[in-house]
Amino acid sequence: MSHISPVLWQFLQHWLSNFPLWPPEASTIAPQMDALIFFMILVSLIGLTIVILFIVGFSVLYRKQRHPVAVQIEGSTLLEATWTIIPLGLFLVMFVWGSLIYFRVYTPPANAMNIYVVGKQWMWKAEHPGGQHEINALHIPVGRPIQLTLISQDVFHSFSIPAFRVKREAIPGRYTSVWFQATKPGTYHLFCTQYCGTNHSAMIGQIVAMTPDDYKKWLDESNSGNSLAQNGERLFASLSCNACHSGRADARGPSLANVFGSTLTLTTGEKVNVDEAYLRQAILSPSEHVTQGYVPIMPTYQGQISEDGVFALIEYIKSLNSNYRVEQTLTTTDLLPESEGKAAPATAEKGAVKQ
Amino acid sequence: MSEPHAHDNAAAHGEDEHHIVSWRVYLAIVLILLAATGTTAAVSYVDLGIFNAVVALAIGVTKATLVVLFFMHVKYSTKLTKLTVASGIFTFLVLIGMTLADYITRAWGNW
Amino acid sequence: MSDSQVIVHGAEKAGHHEHPSYQRHHFETTAQQFDATNFAMWIFLLTEIMFFGGLFMAYLIFRNWYYPAFVEGSHQLSMFWGTMNTTVLIVSSFTMAMGVWCAEKKLKNGLVWSLILTFLLGLGFLGIKSIEWTEKVEKHHVPGFHYSIQAFTNPASDPEVYKEYHDNPLPPDMAAHTQVYFFLYFAMTGMHALHMVIGVGILAVMIFLARAGAYTNGHFTFVENFGLYWHFVDIIWIFLYPLLYLISRHT
Amino acid sequence: MNYLSKEKGLLSWLLTGDHKRIAILYLISITFFFFIGGALAGLIRLELLTPQPDLMAADTYNKVFSMHGIIMVFLFLVPSVPATIGNFCLPMMVGAKDLALPKINLLSWYLYVAAGVLMLYTMIAGGVDTGWTFTTPLSTHYLNSHVISAGMAAFIAGFSSIFTGLNFIVTTHKMRAPGMTWFRLPLFVWSHYAASILMILGTPVLAISLVLIMLERVAGIGVFDPAKGGDPLLFQHLFWFYSHPAVYIMILPGMGVISEVVSTFARKRVFGYTAVAFSSVAIAVFAFFVWEHHMFIMGVSNYSTLVFSLLTMLVAVPSAIKIFNWTFTLYQGSITFETPMLYAFGFMGLFTIGGLTGVFLGTTGADIHLTETYFIVAHFHFVMVGGMLMAFLSGIHFWWPKMTGRMYPEKISQLAALITFLGFNLTFFPQFILGMMGMPRRYAAYPPEFQTLNVFSTAGATVLGVGYLLPILYLTWSLKYGEIAGGNPWQATGLEWQTQSPPLTENFPEIPIMDHEAYDYEWLERQREKEVPSVG
Numbered sequence A: 001m002s003h004i005s006p007v008l009w010q011f012l013q014h015w016l017s018n019f020p021l022w023p024p025e026a027s028t029i030a031p032q033m034d035a036l037i038f039f040m041i042l043v044s045l046i047g048l049t050i051v052i053l054f055i056v057g058f059s060v061l062y063r064k065q066r067h068p069v070a071v072q073i074e075g076s077t078l079l080e081a082t083w084t085i086i087p088l089g090l091f092l093v094m095f096v097w098g099s100l101i102y103f104r105v106y107t108p109p110a111n112a113m114n115i116y117v118v119g120k121q122w123m124w125k126a127e128h129p130g131g132q133h134e135i136n137a138l139h140i141p142v143g144r145p146i147q148l149t150l151i152s153q154d155v156f157h158s159f160s161i162p163a164f165r166v167k168r169e170a171i172p173g174r175y176t177s178v179w180f181q182a183t184k185p186g187t188y189h190l191f192c193t194q195y196c197g198t199n200h201s202a203m204i205g206q207i208v209a210m211t212p213d214d215y216k217k218w219l220d221e222s223n224s225g226n227s228l229a230q231n232g233e234r235l236f237a238s239l240s241c242n243a244c245h246s247g248r249a250d251a252r253g254p255s256l257a258n259v260f261g262s263t264l265t266l267t268t269g270e271k272v273n274v275d276e277a278y279l280r281q282a283i284l285s286p287s288e289h290v291t292q293g294y295v296p297i298m299p300t301y302q303g304q305i306s307e308d309g310v311f312a313l314i315e316y317i318k319s320l321n322s323n324y325r326v327e328q329t330l331t332t333t334d335l336l337p338e339s340e341g342k343a344a345p346a347t348a349e350k351g352a353v354k355q
Numbered sequence B: 001m002s003e004p005h006a007h008d009n010a011a012a013h014g015e016d017e018h019h020i021v022s023w024r025v026y027l028a029i030v031l032i033l034l035a036a037t038g039t040t041a042a043v044s045y046v047d048l049g050i051f052n053a054v055v056a057l058a059i060g061v062t063k064a065t066l067v068v069l070f071f072m073h074v075k076y077s078t079k080l081t082k083l084t085v086a087s088g089i090f091t092f093l094v095l096i097g098m099t100l101a102d103y104i105t106r107a108w109g110n111w
Numbered sequence C: 001m002s003d004s005q006v007i008v009h010g011a012e013k014a015g016h017h018e019h020p021s022y023q024r025h026h027f028e029t030t031a032q033q034f035d036a037t038n039f040a041m042w043i044f045l046l047t048e049i050m051f052f053g054g055l056f057m058a059y060l061i062f063r064n065w066y067y068p069a070f071v072e073g074s075h076q077l078s079m080f081w082g083t084m085n086t087t088v089l090i091v092s093s094f095t096m097a098m099g100v101w102c103a104e105k106k107l108k109n110g111l112v113w114s115l116i117l118t119f120l121l122g123l124g125f126l127g128i129k130s131i132e133w134t135e136k137v138e139k140h141h142v143p144g145f146h147y148s149i150q151a152f153t154n155p156a157s158d159p160e161v162y163k164e165y166h167d168n169p170l171p172p173d174m175a176a177h178t179q180v181y182f183f184l185y186f187a188m189t190g191m192h193a194l195h196m197v198i199g200v201g202i203l204a205v206m207i208f209l210a211r212a213g214a215y216t217n218g219h220f221t222f223v224e225n226f227g228l229y230w231h232f233v234d235i236i237w238i239f240l241y242p243l244l245y246l247i248s249r250h251t
Numbered sequence D: 001m002n003y004l005s006k007e008k009g010l011l012s013w014l015l016t017g018d019h020k021r022i023a024i025l026y027l028i029s030i031t032f033f034f035f036i037g038g039a040l041a042g043l044i045r046l047e048l049l050t051p052q053p054d055l056m057a058a059d060t061y062n063k064v065f066s067m068h069g070i071i072m073v074f075l076f077l078v079p080s081v082p083a084t085i086g087n088f089c090l091p092m093m094v095g096a097k098d099l100a101l102p103k104i105n106l107l108s109w110y111l112y113v114a115a116g117v118l119m120l121y122t123m124i125a126g127g128v129d130t131g132w133t134f135t136t137p138l139s140t141h142y143l144n145s146h147v148i149s150a151g152m153a154a155f156i157a158g159f160s161s162i163f164t165g166l167n168f169i170v171t172t173h174k175m176r177a178p179g180m181t182w183f184r185l186p187l188f189v190w191s192h193y194a195a196s197i198l199m200i201l202g203t204p205v206l207a208i209s210l211v212l213i214m215l216e217r218v219a220g221i222g223v224f225d226p227a228k229g230g231d232p233l234l235f236q237h238l239f240w241f242y243s244h245p246a247v248y249i250m251i252l253p254g255m256g257v258i259s260e261v262v263s264t265f266a267r268k269r270v271f272g273y274t275a276v277a278f279s280s281v282a283i284a285v286f287a288f289f290v291w292e293h294h295m296f297i298m299g300v301s302n303y304s305t306l307v308f309s310l311l312t313m314l315v316a317v318p319s320a321i322k323i324f325n326w327t328f329t330l331y332q333g334s335i336t337f338e339t340p341m342l343y344a345f346g347f348m349g350l351f352t353i354g355g356l357t358g359v360f361l362g363t364t365g366a367d368i369h370l371t372e373t374y375f376i377v378a379h380f381h382f383v384m385v386g387g388m389l390m391a392f393l394s395g396i397h398f399w400w401p402k403m404t405g406r407m408y409p410e411k412i413s414q415l416a417a418l419i420t421f422l423g424f425n426l427t428f429f430p431q432f433i434l435g436m437m438g439m440p441r442r443y444a445a446y447p448p449e450f451q452t453l454n455v456f457s458t459a460g461a462t463v464l465g466v467g468y469l470l471p472i473l474y475l476t477w478s479l480k481y482g483e484i485a486g487g488n489p490w491q492a493t494g495l496e497w498q499t500q501s502p503p504l505t506e507n508f509p510e511i512p513i514m515d516h517e518a519y520d521y522e523w524l525e526r527q528r529e530k531e532v533p534s535v536g
């Protein structure tokens, strides 16, 4: 009892003041989503009312006292057709409408600003292109489409922002993405909505939508000194990627300048678009798709780079429009600390035995 | 059928009046099966590209069909048995086909 | 609510005519009994199709993803023993079919001998399977237990296989995926072998019962249904053989 | 002399082949597990009374809801109607002496018991926290709880349900009495037939995916773990290939009960018999084509969601057809409102809500917002508890006189039905709103603004618990003190009612001939006029 009564007290206190029934609408997609949901609620209410009216009506009209002898009726094809076709039609409307929204949520516009998000047990880590990173929080400007590129380092997680009506699962081993455009500055819930183990319910955070000015201020304050691409560049050097991808004519690996967004032909003859997902694959399991004209000598970096590191590398490769930077790095490699510069990829046997 | 009898074809296909397949059929089938095994093993040494898998599976399906039809007597069984076999294969194909619908179309477009 | 009248119209008068001793009480005729149990066996085989179906699904996905690993994994299997086993199993299916035939014809000795042959062939299959598995254990190709990818990153280290296929070395990350191949190999052949073990066990009992004349009195349902099971297990192997053994054997 | 009194002693029960006795064994065991699952639900609701995880740590909470889900689904709801009422009535309804394979039937119960014991062991040994969906790679590589024994329990329970389904299919095909054509079968048999198809074709796929999970845990390799080259979505595909059809395994038998009950208490043939029969089969067929709607946001191909979403819309239609047909069965009927009928009304209303919210989730766009929130929790409790559990209670009351020969007390049972209905709505309706607000499921702690609705929900669960305890009490009471029921207390038309209560061991004194259509109340009248004088 002693446990219950403060609860009751608390409850009464919050009874009227703190009792929201609908989440805030804070993104461009939210009103569209709500329109669909309202439509479905309306249809459901009408359908439910019809069913209940019939049940209650018939129960009153044909209760035994009033209607002692039942009239046997076989059925009615007309009625049967009615209640097949009308619900089907309504469901199909929902299907089309829903699919339109679905594709809208999962097709980012070309001009979206990309933020990388890594989920791991039990936190969210966001990497802004400028090198700012944050944990269990995401600062974004309103009025600008933001694309999230998500990945998980261990199990399934799900990045959910109810106020924006968007959600996307962060799955291990593969990038997923979602986009949104916030409309109202404010602080909103961020939930992990896919059960991911013990502290699943603690894997929550805040989405802080800010005016563009505030956002700029925030960016400057949280600057860590290096942009994501610069971090990638350091990694590129310290993992000796530039040993092969030097961009020089005698290099063992292909030049990576402008490779992002291009179309490559593989040794199998297949053509692939180079996007973030492809770059990740190329780094972590290079032998699964070998570019035409090259042999699969690139070692795997699986287990040696964290997902954040991969993001940095990708951002770096995306930023390469010439090999000038690579060659610069090449000449400065000697300046890097001894241990880092020599970090040669471990032999694969070791990696396999570990499993 | 003024007096409908409910046991599906029970009278016609009971143990009493069972269709007995001649042993010669069995012998013929087993010889075909062995020959097919030899063929499929031999073909795997020839480079047919993607058709290696196709041929191997085609031979496998043929062999399985023969076993089902003759060793398992489906050729001589009731419609119900045939339907049962068909529904098993159908559901298996649903599992494969609908799952592949996801895997194959993942590469479409760039998400 | 106390009217307990019983409104039932008899199909046949109670007491019935004589039934053979093997007819279960709740069936009206032996034909019905045969039909029902036979149909039940088929339904059971349906569940088996779906059971193995899941494994085939997994196989299909990974074979497409890690084709080179599957090729070299497959090269590690012995063509000789694989083909041998296929032959053994097909012949055992034949002897089983003959067993059913003998039961139908009420040929007791024929039945007993067919069952014994089937039994021996089944044991033979399992024997060969265990030879193959032992080899995998020795070569450290059992996933999860001291797995070694040496034979794939450096095929020449396994001269016997290398002599035949001259495989190119796999890059280490692809070589690691041979584990997936061998996992599926063990899962599929293991599940199959489990079915064989059950089958062989039942056969052993059947041989004794057959010698006592249990199936040659006109009631051969059990033999027939067991035959269905045995043939089904054979069919699974008919697919396992090309899928696991025959991946790109040409050099 | 009847099936209960024919033989005495525990052994005569444990070795019985009689479908009616096995049904009773099942009834006792699933009730036991329902109350364990219910107690766990009570713990869930208590914990969620406050936003902080103060009653139990997150870890414990995860175990509690996982075991609640696993027990309720695999050990209660899947076998609930089919293994008890179905086992009891189906052979009688088709006019057979027993199911086709009595030994397999008994084996099915023993497998169920083995699964139950293993599950209890899992609980005592420390529990499992995978959620009932066993999501990989969480379940295979990241948890230290008793995943293997829980998986094994679900695996074995699966085989128990396969054997039940197998028996029903064979019995329906091969054991029908003379004159019992397919379209004279009660709709109860049709819906069990449809559910059985799902059991035999779906469950093996669950079995193999559980086997792979166990192997993966033992050997530490990955077909499902991407870090080791596996594919976690493959597991999702295999699991939901079973578990979507499984939700229809969990509702179709209940729909069969509703058909019987509504027809009996409206004293009318079910409106559109063939439409209802075929919609059961249609549900069974379409059920295999929609599983991906559980994976819409999991990174499956966007194009494939179109196919699966469309098919989800199609599979919803047959359910709508059924609801309307039951409604119109009332039209021109002569309706009475005994307890089974009250539960049936509850079913119709609540299942409609649950089903329609299912359509929300099947709509890809709305699913983005609603998935993995309390909206889903509300959806599936509306269909499973508001739907199937109501149908189960309806059926138990309806066939109680047949099973035991005694009537239950009518007034108090009507009260219980009412309490259940109100408690149910109070428990689960607020969860729709919570879900709309975005409250994630499987959360031990939640933001404070969700508390009010959660308190409602917990309060409702308490009422609901009372609603479920009452039947246990008065039904047990009625075993001894209930009024003697007689053969056909409801004046229903099914063959099972045309024999004594409780029935003989072989059901009928002689095999019946079906010489009239199903739900032929005029035939029943004629029989009464003919036979009443002759029965003292």
Ligand code: HEA
Residues within 6 Å of the ligand: A043, A044, A046, A047, A048, A051, A086, A087, A090, D133, D247, D248, D250, D251, D293, D294, D295, D296, D312, D313, D315, D316, D317, D319, D320, D323, D324, D351, D352, D353, D354, D355, D356, D357, D358, D359, D360, D361, D362, D363, D367, D370, D371, D372, D376, D379, D380, D383, D384, D387, D388
């Ligand atoms: C008994 C169990 C049961 C039943 C019958 C159903 C029935 C349905 N379910 Fe449900 N479902 C579950 C149990 C069940 N479900 C469970 C347990 C989960 C969660 C699993 C987990 O993740 O843990 C789930 C989850 C679930 C999801 C996944 C959500 C997600 O993870 O994102 C979806 C998505 O499509 C869905 C859809 C449906 C649909 C369309 C139906 C349809 O069959 C419903 C059809 C019925 C009707 C449509 C009602 C009748 C209609 C009328 C009377 C017409 C009214 C009139 C007009 C429209 C005019 N369900």
Ligand code: HEA
Residues within 6 Å of the ligand: D034, D035, D036, D037, D038, D039, D041, D042, D044, D045, D065, D066, D068, D069, D070, D072, D073, D076, D077, D130, D131, D132, D133, D377, D381, D384, D385, D389, D427, D441, D442, D443, D444, D457, D461, D464, D465, D466, D468, D469
């Ligand atoms: C058949 C299926 C079934 C049934 C009947 C129920 C019944 C109930 N369920 Fe359950 N539930 C599921 C299937 C079911 N549930 C599933 C599959 C999940 C998902 C699990 C997962 O996420 O993996 C779930 C999850 C789930 C959650 C979400 C947990 C979360 O996501 O964090 C909640 C929360 O409210 C809940 C509540 C309830 C309640 C209040 C009842 C009530 O209806 C129960 C009422 C019954 C009682 C209260 C028992 C009465 C008796 C007593 C109280 C006596 C005491 C007992 C003893 C002394 C032994 N359930």
Ligand code: CUA
Residues within 6 Å of the ligand: A119, A120, A122, A156, A157, A158, A192, A193, A194, A195, A196, A197, A199, A200, A201, A203
């Ligand atoms: Cu991460 Cu839940």
Ligand SMILES: [Cu+2]
Residues within 6 Å of the ligand: D243, D244, D247, D290, D291, D293, D294
């Ligand atoms: Cu579903």
